[in-house]
Amino acid sequence: MKFCGPAxxxxxxxxxxxxxxxxxxxxxxxxxxxxAADQHSPLVKEKRRNYEIYVSKLVWEEAAEGDKVAVKRxxxxxAHLPWLQVTAAVAGLARALIKQKALPPNAANDASYIAVGAxxxxxxxxxxxxxxxxxPATEELVRDVCSEHDYHCPVIxxxxxxxxx
Numbered sequence: 760m761k762f763c764g765p766a767x768x769x770x771x772x773x774x775x776x777x778x779x780x781x782x783x784x785x786x787x788x789x790x791x792x793x794x795a796a797d798q799h800s801p802l803v804k805e806k807r808r809n810y811e812i813y814v815s816k817l818v819w820e821e822a823a824e825g826d827k828v829a830v831k832r833x834x835x836x837x838a839h840l841p842w843l844q845v846t847a848a849v850a851g852l853a854r855a856l857i858k859q860k861a862l863p864p865n866a867a868n869d870a871s872y873i874a875v876g877a878x879x880x881x882x883x884x885x886x887x888x889x890x891x892x893x894x895p896a897t898e899e900l901v902r903d904v905c906s907e908h909d910y911h912c913p914v915i916x917x918x919x920x921x922x923x924x
Contacts, residue, residue, distance in 0.1 A: 810883075815843045815875045817868060849874045852908050859907075861900040866891040873901060877910035883921060884913040893917065 814837050822833040852874035856862050862870045869891040876884035886892040893915050905912040 812840050813843050813879070813881065814840045815872075816845055817871055817875070843875050843879045845871060845875065846878065849878045852878060852905065852910060855908055856901060856904050859900070859904045861897055861904045862891050873905075873912065873915075876913040876915075877905045880911070881913040884915045885918050885921060886915065887917055 818837065819834075819842075822837055823830055849871060853867065853870040856870040856873060857864055857867060862873075869888060872886070872888075872892060873884065875881075884892070891897065898915070901915075902912045
């Protein structure tokens with residue numbers, strides 16, 4: 760299964776909790792992290808092996824912001840991961856998501872994350888962004904816009920949802 764994660768700064772980097780080391784784009788409310796210790800359990804480690812992880816330049820840019828120690832750890836974690844390029848197709852779908860009001864104009868980066876996942880046929884898009892990306896109120900319209908442009912929108916969920924399903 761292939762998945763990409765738009766914000767390593769917001770998600771558990773699978774080596775420790777880094778959700779609050781950068782300004783959170785989604786909200787300043789931190790999700791309950793009662794499973795943080797479980798991230799290193801044998802079951803979770805085994806589940807992670809079932810996935811191919813990809814990142815984009817957008818992820819790299821976010822991961823490079825904030826606390827220097829956290830930045831170093833995040834960049835080390837994603838350095839070996841394959842990159843998905845922000846192509847003309849990605850930019851076009853991101854613009855369509857905004858133009859067709861699936862996402863607000865101030866959510867251009869969020870639209871780009873979704874577009875990267877759709878254009879590159881990712882099965883899952885991981886995020887802690889509940890404002891624009893993992894938002895049930897906009898999900899149907901996001902899927903419709905992707906479909907109108909001949910793309911399949913990936914399943915959008917949190918890392919916890921993926922690893923505990």
